[in-house]
Amino acid sequence: MVLYACVIPAALVVAGAGVVWYPPAASGRGTAIRLVAAIAAVLLAQLARVRIRLGPALVSLGWGEAALVVVVFVVPLGWVPASVLVGVAISQVIFRIAGEVRTPLNMAYNAANFTLAAAAAAGVAGLVLPATRSLSNPRIAVGLILAAVVYTVVNLVLFAALVNFHVGTRFSEVIKRSLAGKVFLIVGNIAVGLLVVVTGNVDPRWLLVLPPVLWLLRQSYSNRLRADDERRGWQEFSRATEALNRLEERGVAEAGVRGAARLFPTATIEVRVLRPDALWSYRGGGESAVVSGPASSAAAGPLTETRPLQVGGAEVGELRVHFPEPVQLSPREQMQLSAFADALAAALHDAASHRELQALSARSLHAASHDGLTRLANRDALLAKGNGALRVLERETAVALLLLDVDHFREVNDTLGHAAGDQLLHTIADRMRGYARGDELVARLSGDEFGLLITSLDGPAAADEEAAGLTQALRRARELVDLVGMQVEVAGVPLAPECSVGVVVAPAGSVDMTELLRRGYIAMYRAKRGGGVIGWYDGAGDDGSTDRLALLAELREALSSGGQLVLAYQPALDLATGAPTGVEALVRWQHPRRGELLPDEFIAVLENSDLVGTFTRYVVDQALAVATEWAAHDVAVPVSINLSPRSLLDADLPEQLGELLAKHRVPAGRLVLEITETVVVPEHDAISAVLDGLQRLGVQLAVDDFGTGYSSLKFLTRVHVDEVKIDRSFVGRMVDSPEVTAIIKATVDLAGDLGVRVVAEGVETAEQKSALARLGCAAAQGYHFHPPLPAEKITGVLVNLARASGARVIPLRSEGAS
Incomplete structure (x- = not known):
């Protein structure tokens, strides 16, 4: 209503003012004919309209621009608004008589809309058009075109405001969609208006040809606009359904x-x-x-x-x-x-x-993982969820499994019936569910067996410190026994249920749920056999541990997949110059569940399997690949590999090592194989054949942990070695023990007489380094110099060490060594 109240009076004022203030220069029959022609042009332009629906609104697109061009050229500019007002008003009445639903207010607004647009157009035309309307003057065409454009813009703005107020369609959306379908029509209308002006001035009889042309244009407009509207409509439909x-x-x-x-x-x-x-x-x-x-x-x-x-x-x-x-x-x-x-x-x-x-899937999954009677988790769920909980815990976190068996349960079933037995199981389940803490898992494993997995014991569970964790688990077990043993009435008979509980405590990274259950059953049966209520697992008499089998399977997978077994590299340094003399490759297992495992934690399992050969080839391959980078940086030091005792029984070992050396283009002299003295002391033809093959290949041999065996001297007489490594246990005690110092001195002197290089292991202090240097030990390795380093760091360390020592790399063998 505000819009109507502003637009309609404004149009009437503008039309009246134009007639009063700008009367025609000459009156008479000619002037009247021009006025009638102008009104007729406006009327015909409105009646010969093209109607399309713009959203919910029905939009009429007529020949307004063409009529406006004619009116501006024919009548005085002050009479343009009044001519348009009369023509549009007559068309609105005709539409109403023809049956279109139009309220007087709507009719008045439409007429006012076109009137104000015509007034704006006349104002622009007055600024451009010359006083004499001669078609030879180009200002005529420019003024008429500008007037038509202004007429269109004002008309469109007033129409968009109406649609926005009336039906809520965004103003910008109305403008966008209207222009998208009307640009072609606007250009054509202006062209038609100019054609009428020119034709009427040259020979009015040519205007008789215009009706069929206009009809064809009208059909073209109509088809084009309807096609655009259909396309937009189906695009909206496509987006809506998508x-x-x-x-x-x-x-x-x-x-x-x-x-x-x-x-x-x-x-x-x-x-x-x-x-x-x-x-x-x-x-x-x-x-x-x-x-x-x-x-x-x-x-x-x-x-x-x-x-x-x-x-x-x-x-x-x-x-x-x-x-x-x-x-x-x-x-x-x-x-x-x-x-x-x-x-x-x-x-x-x-x-x-x-x-x-x-919902069906959820019910099925719930039924598959829960016990139907007690609604507790079943055995499968305990295994799955328990393993998931173990995987996210720290490796040394103590976990416990309490395995509970209801004693004399069959007697309850036989005496009171199965319904009473079910009632008793239901009661026990409810008590255990209420007893469990937030992160603990309760499950019914079978008929009268229940389990409680505890993942937050207060004490540690390492092999030598598990007493605190076991104490907490035993306390929880006693609480559970007391809770289950509380009197309950079943089938009208008061019962005090008795039970046996097996307790097992272990580090989270050392077992899985299957192993915990196995140990829990051992503990529970021990409690039953011993006549007690609670039994715990301590490993005594258990020869069936599945942990070794699991570790072996995981090691096999680690070798096949790669990425878990990585090498760390510890350099050995010349004690006099600080130059690198070699690098020892130490294997580490980055276990996805158990964390980082050192060789002591899995080598024993490896030695008793068929994976020794595969493991050796894997380690040598990785070490030689890194050693290639050292040579590229002019630090061609050898790399040492600890050799498994069983590897010396593999007749194919020399050939396999030769293939790996050729693959990485590393000279055989840059590969050092460290073996322990106790391996080859016994007379064994197979071992001797392998050692001979390694010597022919040209790889170097070193004695690891020299002096810890019982036949060190005999070893040196049987095996041609290039290096002796003094065990860390001697180095750690040499400062405080004259006896150990004497042993190291004797070893160094013996090696010197035999032309064998000596490397001390496990040097951790400057005092140990100085003592070794005084004894004549040429090289050493240990945390005092460098800890074991990852592959991406060792090359840089070697380069820096070589530069700091004057770029002099000490070879493995001393000059003249045999």
Whole structure:
């Protein structure tokens, strides 16, 4: 109403002012004819319109620009608004008489709209047009074109304001969609207007040819605009249906509301979904949020278009489109509404099916992982969830499993019946469920067996420190026995249930749930055999541990997959110059569950398996690959590998090592194999053959942990070695023990006489380094110099050491050594 109150009076004022203030220069029959012709042109331009629907609004696109060009050229500029006002007003009356629904207020606004646009156009034309209307003057064409453009812009702005106030469509959206379909028409209208002006001045009889031309243009406009509108409509429909691809009812229903609102922007959309227990409503429209709640029972009103939502005859719900005023939907809109309802029904049906499948799957999963009687987790769930809990714990975290067996349960079943037995089990389950803490897992393992996994014991569970964790677990077991033993009435008979509990405590990284259960049963049977209530697992008499088997299987997988077994490199340095003399490769196992394992934790398992050869080749391959990088940086020091005793029984070892050396193009002299003296002291032809093959290959041999065996001297007489490594146990005690110092001195002197290089292991202090240097030891390694380093760091360290020592790398053998 505010818009009407501003626009209509303004148009009347402008039209009246133009007539009063700008009378025609000459009056008479000619002037009257021009005025009548101008009004007739406006009237014909309105009647010969092209109508399209812009969203909910029916838009009329006439020949207004063409008529405006004629009116501006024919009549005085002051009379232009009045001429347009009269012509448009007459057309509005004719439309009303023809049956179109038009209120007087709407008719007045339409006439005022065109009048104000014409007044603006006349004002612009007055600034450009010359006083004499001669077609030879180019200012005529420029002024008429500018007037038509201004007329179109003002008309479009006033129309967009009306649509925005009236039906809520965004102002920018109206402008965008109107221009998208009207640019071609505007250009054509201006061209027609200019053609009429020129033709009328040259020979008015040529105007008789215009009607068929205008009719053809009108059909072209109509077809083009309808095609554009159809295309936009189906694009909106495509986007609306595509948005229905959801799996949840709410998502589908909300997409249905927004999609229908795109097709009918002025309407309020309601999607009513038939649920098993109620009829649910999702309602929204335009830019408003979708609101959901129970659907009302009210019937659809006269301004509402409804479509049933059905799939295969089954009722899914209903789609309601509430319009603010009576609307006659076009055939295309009727088709789109029906097709969208079908797509929405199918999407809602799929969402309901998905919901039922999820519920069924959840019930199935719950039934597969829970005990039907007690609703506790079953054995499978305990294994799966328990293993998951163990994997996320720190490796040394203490965990405990309490395995509970109800004593004399068969007597309860035989005496009171199975229903009474079920009642007793249900009671025990409820008590254990209430006893368990937040992160603990309770399960029913079989008929009268229950388990409680505890993952938050206070004490550690390392092999030598597990007493604290076991104390906590035993305390929990006693509490559980007391809780289960509380009196309960079953089938009218008071019972005090008795039970036996097996307790096992272990580090989380050392076992899995299968092993915990096995140990728990051993502890529980020990309690039953001993006549006690609680038994615990201590490993005594248990020769069936699965941990070694599991570790072997995991080691096999680590070798096949790669990435878990990595090498760390510790350099040995010349004690006089600080130059690197070699590097020892030390293997580390980055276990995904147990954490980092040192060789002592898995070598024993490896030695008793068929993986020794595979493991040796893997380690040598990795070490030679890194040693290649050292040579590229002019630090061609050898790399040492600890050789398994069993490897010396492998006749293929020399050939395999030769292939790896050739693969990495590393000279054989840069590979050092460290063996222990106790391995080769016994006379064994196979070992001797392998040693001979290694010497022919040219690799170096070193004696590891020299002096710790019982036949050190005999070893040196049987095996040609290049290096002796003094064991760290001697180095650690040499400062405080003259006896150990004497042994090291004797070893160094003996090695010197034999031309063998000596390397001391485990040097951790400067005092040890100085003492070794005084004894004549040439080289050493240990944390005092460098800890074992990853592959990506060792090359840089070697380069720096070589530079610091004057770029002099000490070879493995001394000059003249045999």
